[in-house]
Amino acid sequence: MTLSTASNFAKPDDAFRAVVEAHRGLSDEASADLDAALVLILANHIGDIAVLHEAIALAKRRMVDASQQQQQQQ
Amino acid sequence: MAPSKTQFGYRRHPDQDRVATNAAEHPVVVVGAGPVGLSLAIDLAQRGQSVVLLDDADRIGEGSRAICFSKRSLEYWDRLGVGQRMVDKGVVWSVGKIFHGDSKLYQFNLLPEQGHKRPAFINLQQFYAEAYLVDRVEQLPAIDLRWRNKVVGLEARNDHVALTIDTPDGPYRLHAGFVIACDGARSSLRQMVGAEFTGQVFEDQFLIADVRMTAEFPTERWFWFDPPFHAGRSALLHKQPDDIWRIDLQLSRFADPAVEKQPENVRPRIARMLGHDKFDFEWISLYKFQCRRMDRFIHGRVIFAGDAAHQVSPFGARGANSGLEDAENLAWKLDRVLRKASPQALLDSYHIERSAAADENIRESTRSTDFMAPNSHQEARLRKAVLSLAKETEFGKRMINAGRLSTPSVYETPLSTADDEAWRGGPRPGASLPDAPIAAASGEAMYLTEAFIKSGTRFTLLEFGNGAAADTPEGVATVRIGGEGGFADSEGLAGVRYDAEPGTAYLLRPDGYVAARFRHPTRPALDAALARAAGQN
Numbered sequence: 155m156t157l158s159t160a161s162n163f164a165k166p167d168d169a170f171r172a173v174v175e176a177h178r179g180l181s182d183e184a185s186a187d188l189d190a191a192l193v194l195i196l197a198n199h200i201g202d203i204a205v206l207h208e209a210i211a212l213a214k215r216r217m218v219d220a221s222q223q224q225q226q227q228q
Numbered sequence: 229m230a231p232s233k234t235q236f237g238y239r240r241h242p243d244q245d246r247v248a249t250n251a252a253e254h255p256v257v258v259v260g261a262g263p264v265g266l267s268l269a270i271d272l273a274q275r276g277q278s279v280v281l282l283d284d285a286d287r288i289g290e291g292s293r294a295i296c297f298s299k300r301s302l303e304y305w306d307r308l309g310v311g312q313r314m315v316d317k318g319v320v321w322s323v324g325k326i327f328h329g330d331s332k333l334y335q336f337n338l339l340p341e342q343g344h345k346r347p348a349f350i351n352l353q354q355f356y357a358e359a360y361l362v363d364r365v366e367q368l369p370a371i372d373l374r375w376r377n378k379v380v381g382l383e384a385r386n387d388h389v390a391l392t393i394d395t396p397d398g399p400y401r402l403h404a405g406f407v408i409a410c411d412g413a414r415s416s417l418r419q420m421v422g423a424e425f426t427g428q429v430f431e432d433q434f435l436i437a438d439v440r441m442t443a444e445f446p447t448e449r450w451f452w453f454d455p456p457f458h459a460g461r462s463a464l465l466h467k468q469p470d471d472i473w474r475i476d477l478q479l480s481r482f483a484d485p486a487v488e489k490q491p492e493n494v495r496p497r498i499a500r501m502l503g504h505d506k507f508d509f510e511w512i513s514l515y516k517f518q519c520r521r522m523d524r525f526i527h528g529r530v531i532f533a534g535d536a537a538h539q540v541s542p543f544g545a546r547g548a549n550s551g552l553e554d555a556e557n558l559a560w561k562l563d564r565v566l567r568k569a570s571p572q573a574l575l576d577s578y579h580i581e582r583s584a585a586a587d588e589n590i591r592e593s594t595r596s597t598d599f600m601a602p603n604s605h606q607e608a609r610l611r612k613a614v615l616s617l618a619k620e621t622e623f624g625k626r627m628i629n630a631g632r633l634s635t636p637s638v639y640e641t642p643l644s645t646a647d648d649e650a651w652r653g654g655p656r657p658g659a660s661l662p663d664a665p666i667a668a669a670s671g672e673a674m675y676l677t678e679a680f681i682k683s684g685t686r687f688t689l690l691e692f693g694n695g696a697a698a699d700t701p702e703g704v705a706t707v708r709i710g711g712e713g714g715f716a717d718s719e720g721l722a723g724v725r726y727d728a729e730p731g732t733a734y735l736l737r738p739d740g741y742v743a744a745r746f747r748h749p750t751r752p753a754l755d756a757a758l759a760r761a762a763g764q765n
């Protein structure tokens with residue numbers, strides 16, 4: 155299996171909204187707790203270590219890109 | 229049997245009367261009479277080698293230190309003739325429980341199936357293990373155990389190692405074909421060969437207390453995260469023989485060791501844990517973890533084993549047990565090299581196999597330590613998520629890491645012959661032999677591990693009967709299950725555990741690891757697998 159980056163939800167806005175609403179009204183600390191649990195639940199559901207590594211790499215690449223952009227702007 | 233001695237006398241040896249230019253020569257000198265050095269010396273002696281065993285002290289160390297000895301270690305000690313004594317004295321256990329706060333999160337059984345001679349683990353104070361091993365050494369005239377002999381100099385020569393040894397009578401010289409350094413985490417021989425010992429030091433401090441009390445706790449390993457009696461940290465409770473209990477408490481990174489170690493400071497903590505203070509201290513120790521290993525376990529004719537070569541955190545019982553696996557891995561190879569039955573290059577496989585095992589042990593114990601003592605807020609947050617998910621999900625329970633207990637490594641090794649046929653199960657090449665109940669031709673019930681010992685603990689073909697016996701190379705013993713004159717697979721478990729069909733055969737190494745396996749062995753295939761496993765190609 156490889157990480158699927160095609161759009162998998164029939165209604166992507168519903169999925170995004172579900173996550174947003176889960177965080178509504180939470181402090182940053184509580185939000186971070188929620189995310190930690192959510193990541194582990196979803197990782198286990200995927201159940202494929204190669205896919206998990208790919209997902210981590212993709213997420214981290216966003217952060218590298220963002221920090222490079224920031225540096226360029228400075 | 230009478231209680232074992234723990235105090236031994238220095239005795240002058242005739243080697244000490246020789247002038248330095250005419251030093252005595254010995255094929256093997258083992259340095260360090262701890263569990264690893266003693267076991268290695270016994271193994272070599274049982275294989276017919278003469279061994280000089282040196283120790284700088286003259287008594288067995290105090291304190292329980294290592295307490296958990298694995299199934300694999302017990303099976304090794306069975307081969308050395310001391311397994312039963314260890315089990316008779318030890319506390320047998322296989323169940324662990326994990327608590328969070330005051331509620332139980334998870335329970336595991338390390339050996340949930342029947343049909344094994346040895347349990348998953350016993351708990352036994354290291355000093356008992358050492359004392360029983362010394363008793364066994366004293367039955368073997370081929371071992372010359374010299375107390376208060378401290379190696380203070382080491383010179384590597386092409387064909388031997390020249391040692392300078394200090395004694396109460398002053399120093400003497402000795403030449404060794406091979407020196408096996410089993411002299412512990414602070415190995416002075418490691419410094420003498422100039423080897424690095426690099427790795428990770430963990431900042432968290434842990435307090436070990438062995439307390440004497442009569443208690444009704446079951447013989448299980450109990451581990452707490454954030455218990456009511458030790459808020460915010462972890463704790464471990466484990467039973468040892470003689471009404472001794474091992475208690476391990478995580479302390480703050482900033483705790484002052486000298487203060488924390490005082491019995492008057494330890495006592496209230498433990499009283500809170502036990503709910504009473506009717507206990508006495510046997511031993512208190514404060515420590516930090518280190519996880520590190522040598523780059524190379526072999527430095528010419530000086531070979532390192534046990535804590536001298538690698539060090540792990542204690543959660544997982546991977547210290548002493550991995551040292552004993554080093555000993556069983558090295559003994560048969562060194563014996564073959566000394567008998568010139570194999571080239572010296574066979575020893576390279578000791579480094580390949582055991583350094584990979586050390587990496588695995590370090591990885592596992594580092595993960596456990598990081599789970600117990602998270603390094604950042606986010607790591608703590610992830611741990612909190614796991615602990616809370618564990619209350620209602622199976623996957624959460626399985627992610628809790630309170631120590632992954634020692635199991636034998638599976639070796640990726642040049643000594644193995646890769647599978648050529650289809651297998652649905654059974655130990656693959658590089659794995660250790662699983663035990664199973666069998667019956668002798670006389671009907672006597674026994675175990676496969678016992679049959680392996682009876683066959684001489686050497687290269688052995690384990691074959692499942694299919695007409696006439698397979699044509700085996702010279703010097704290879706046979707354990708046959710089924711067929712005329714063979715052992716009976718009395719409960720059908722041997723067949724299952726080895727994925728056996730009529731004719732299935734496993735070539736076992738002298739340390740009980742699988743070298744090769746065949747559905748229908750042919751003589752040329754066995755010859756080739758044997759040569760490879762003996763390092764002859």
